Amino acid sequence: MRSLPAGAVVAVRIVTSGRLLVALVGAKQLKEPRASSKPVFRGAVQDKLSFRVVIPEADDYVLVLSNRAGKETLKVEAEIRAVRRRPKPPPGPSETRAALHPGRNAVARVGQR
Secondary structure (H helix, E strand, O other), rough: OOOOOOHHHHHHEEOOOEEEEEEEEEEHHHHHHOOOOOOEEEEEEEOOEEEEEEEEEEEOOEEEEEOOOOOOOOOOOEEEEEEEEOOOOOOOOOHHHHHHHHHHHHHHHHHHH
């Protein structure tokens, strides 16, 4: 998946005829591996697996499917969907006032019924 923005939500569904190891990895991590870096997702699937992650940083991402331990050919279907999260709307005027003057709003509410 190319050029995913930070905060995008990626949903993956995998159906397989055997056991697979699965990882979702950023291209930067593949190009420059570090001992401290980890995939966005890592797991194993026997028949079916679905997962959803939030992309931590803008990058290209790769879904890695490994049958390294297996001796037989597997049938695999993978579905990947990526959507950008909608940005939170800016706070309204009353929410901004409440954040700037929390005590004033709390006192005003005590007397109201």
